[in-house]
Amino acid sequence: MEMTGAEIIIKLLERQGITHICGMPGGANLPMYDALHQSEIKHVLARHEQGAGFMAQGMARTTGKPAVCFATSGPGATNLITAIADAKLDSIPLVAITGQVPLSMIGTDAFQEVDTYGLTVPITKHNFLVRSAAELLDVIPKAFCIAMSGRPGPVVVDVPKDVQLQMTTFDTWPEMGCEKPDVKIDDRVLDDMVEMIENAKRPLFFVGGGIVASGASDLVCQVAERAHLPTVSTLMGLGAMPCDHPLFLGMLGMHGALYTNMALELCDLIFAVGVRFDDRATGKVAQFCSNAKVIHIDIDESELGKIKQPVLALEADACAALQMLYDRLPQIARPDWVASVHRLKLDYPLAIPGADDVYKPYGVISHVAHALDDTAIVTTDVGQHQMWVAQAFPFRRAGQLLTSGGLGTMGFGVPAAMGAALAEPERTVVCFSGDGSFLMNVQELATLAEENLNVKIVVMNNGYLGMVRQQQTLFYGGREEGSLFQAQPNPAHIARAFGVPACDLGGVEDPVGMLHEMLSAPGPCVINAPIGEDEMVFPMVPPGAANKDMISEVTCERA
């Protein structure tokens, strides 16, 4: 066969089963776009490369399979960087293919030249600068293999324009990239873990994004039920155990419920699976579960002992390890511990004031949740609304919540929701956003209108960078510097200008009826949901403090 590098790339993506590519064309990746012209793969034209990156992330987070985004050299590549870094921190399989200036011009400060390889070293699982068209036959399948094997992550393939145009001959297509087999599980460690779980008086099951990524959520429930393990989740693990499961204790950490963090104080064993002991979850590490021994299962060996030194550690896929553990696990009743955890839950519940009032944060979330069933996908942006959603939305399905957990990227929600809708068009996708985050990838509303995706964007609007204002109120003497938006464009007006249907719940007679009507209509919409500007996310662990030192009210009056 004789083909150009660009044709090889597109053909290999087809063979890999890629159906959509989100991206933006430019001078250095035009040969790939030319090859795409002949392809069955649908191109989704983003309006900014960061939008393309997050759309691909939305697809990858929804399907669990690597998704692809395209960008040109220079600013195209730098615009992708936030989405790539975000995928790294949340372990999302992403293959970003960027154009580069021709090989002979690399290092000359050519037009739209940037060192994409160098820039993406610290934010990718691996990256490639391709030097010949023939090399692509090896690199593209390998990029997919790396992105999806072990702990998933982003891979960048930087392809100089002359490599895209170079003609090469080859005999056969390579095998498509697939997941490398998991490491062999040491079953003696599992036996020891079972023994520790059996002997523990007050154990807690601590689950995170690794459960969602490995599809182990059913096993989490089975293990928890058999050994009577009360279970806490990180932000990334929400949905791994249904929120109304009797053993579920909600999200731990900075904005977790008081009873959740109190249970962690009391426990004598932490059984941590698919978590990385992030600082938002642990609070001050030295005081995190200070009375507990830790046993830790993670697919990434470098996470074991990184933050908390485990007594037993196992490098393994969560699903495989939990299955083997379940097979060894006896029924263990712990009536006293389960009862005392339930008592904690009753005595120190999560306060969700205003759950009926659609003009209050929890009210917006509850009303939206009532209009949806568990098949819906929820994305969030970053800030107060994200934490309110994490606390109050009833997640019952792994993969139901797509949120920027590690990097905390404002602007994630809208394009990620669009990616989810591209991957699973039969589902309703709701993006909870804030008036700050909404503006950060607002240009993608054009793509949303173009693709007519079933994405409902609910903008919880308080006229502030609310989480910044909250910290200023609590920890900076109420001095609000740079957190108030003096100009406040109405999200509904913005949406209409892009051709997206919209409504404003502010000042209407029947806001709940309007909300339901918008959510049940097919296609995209933007809903402006005004909330009070003084709303806070409580409880809260002050940054750097121990989880037991939560605050639940304003201790410093606003200036």
Added chain:
Amino acid sequence: MSVLNLEGKRTVLELTVANHPGVMSHVCGLFARRAYNVEGVLCMPVGNGDCSRIWLMVNETERLGQMMKHLKKLEDVFEVGRHGADHEVFERLEAFFE
């Protein structure tokens, strides 16, 4: 006392890596972004040139185990070995650093 052992306890790491531009930046970047100083670096191709060997001299701290786990995760790093600070690869070079 050797000039290479001026302070703290040292250790020598031996890495077998792919030989292409960018491998050094992966390896050195790993140390740099974790604020882990690399005291000495040596790199030469081995065999037919597909692979290289990198010798690193680093301080031995409690984070070294973590660093080695991260090194093993790099796609371009095939093997990671650890030697004592007295490994002759750096000792023999001392004459060039006087």
